[in-house]
Amino acid sequence: MITKLGIGTLLAGIFVGLFSGISQFMEAHTFWVDLTISKIIGQENSETIVLLTNYVVVQNFFDYIIYDLPFFLFLIGIGIILLIISLFQKTK
Numbered sequence: 001m002i003t004k005l006g007i008g009t010l011l012a013g014i015f016v017g018l019f020s021g022i023s024q025f026m027e028a029h030t031f032w033v034d035l036t037i038s039k040i041i042g043q044e045n046s047e048t049i050v051l052l053t054n055y056v057v058v059q060n061f062f063d064y065i066i067y068d069l070p071f072f073l074f075l076i077g078i079g080i081i082l083l084i085i086s087l088f089q090k091t092k
Contacts, residue, residue, distance in 0.1 A: 013075030
């Protein structure tokens, strides 16, 4: 199950990255251009997640992931992590 979820997330990341690249190449200002997590969940929720802890290192990490990291790279990263987890999962 984790393998299928990892492959699906990886494919979704490639799909979003493809449309983002095409939109940037055509210089069109669509939803796909500069898509980040903060644009999906909103400014108020993004600030809440970033300020979740008092540690500066964790806040900087969340700040980068939510505001700067393109969404397709986030999806590809989650897909790779899920595929690595599925390698160590014992099957019945």
